[in-house]
Amino acid sequence: SQQGEEDPQALSIQEGENATMNCSYKTSINNLQWYRQNSGRGLVHLILIRSNEREKHSGRLRVTLDTSKKSSSLLITASRAADTASYFCATAIRPLAGNMLTFGGGTRLMVKP
Amino acid sequence: GAVVSQHPSRVICKSGTSVKIECRSLDFQATTMFWYRQFPKQSLMLMATSNEGSKATYEQGVEKDKFLINHASLTLSTLTVTSAHPEDSSFYICSATRTGQPQHFGDGTRLSIL
Numbered sequence: 642s643q644q645g646e647e648d649p650q651a652l653s654i655q656e657g658e659n660a661t662m663n664c665s666y667k668t669s670i671n672n673l674q675w676y677r678q679n680s681g682r683g684l685v686h687l688i689l690i691r692s693n694e695r696e697k698h699s700g701r702l703r704v705t706l707d708t709s710k711k712s713s714s715l716l717i718t719a720s721r722a723a724d725t726a727s728y729f730c731a732t733a734i735r736p737l738a739g740n741m742l743t744f745g746g747g748t749r750l751m752v753k754p
Numbered sequence: 755g756a757v758v759s760q761h762p763s764r765v766i767c768k769s770g771t772s773v774k775i776e777c778r779s780l781d782f783q784a785t786t787m788f789w790y791r792q793f794p795k796q797s798l799m800l801m802a803t804s805n806e807g808s809k810a811t812y813e814q815g816v817e818k819d820k821f822l823i824n825h826a827s828l829t830l831s832t833l834t835v836t837s838a839h840p841e842d843s844s845f846y847i848c849s850a851t852r853t854g855q856p857q858h859f860g861d862g863t864r865l866s867i868l
Contacts, residue, residue: 674856676859681845681862681864682861682862683758683760683847683859683860683861683862684798684847684849684859685859686856686857686858686859689856729797729798740851741788741800741803742788742800742857743800744797744798744799745797746796746797747796747797749795
């Protein structure tokens with residue numbers, strides 16, 4: 642079953658704008674990961690943030706984690722048309738070794754050129 | 755980065771046939787592979803967890819006899835949809851992982867049962 646919800650379900654922005662997606666979850670976690678999925682393709686791992694971390698950066702991506710609120714956000718700065726995809730958060734209750742992920746509902750992002 | 759190959763990418767077949775989907779980790783030994791199902795515009799739903807050399811662990815509501823999983827080696831897992839029917843039509847995705855690594859996903863298989 643899904644761990645939580647993502648908000649918004651769909652987001653449409655202009656190229657150059659920032660995109661923020663939020664993820665909420667229900668149980669205690671070891672880490673939270675964000676994935677990207679282009680239409681009809683598999684998932685690409687973007688970034689992992691551990692439960693003892695509050696913020697992480699990778700290129701134009703910024704992820705925050707608030708364990709007290711059981712929520713995370715993914716910010717994509719200076720968006721490009723190529724960022725158009727679905728973005729999913731996934732939580733793991735154990736460290737990486739063979740851990741099972743529970744995915745959120747996803748946010749469909751459309752970046753208009 | 756790690757590469758996971760999933761084959762076929764698309765299959766269309768008649769109702770009643772069985773379909774086998776392969777998931778291969780090309781450049782690392784995967785101790786665990788996962789199989790997911792995804793409906794249009796929805797999230798991934800875990801079907802089963804497969805560890806090399808042992809029986810797969812199925813999620814609640816997933817029929818073991820319907821979705822046969824074999825993980826015979828550290829680089830290959832297969833999912834066989836037996837006696838497929840139109841309601842089995844979906845997008846199936848595998849992932850592979852090993853100690854200390856995140857899951858690496860295949861490109862998925864779109865299964866259409868007529």
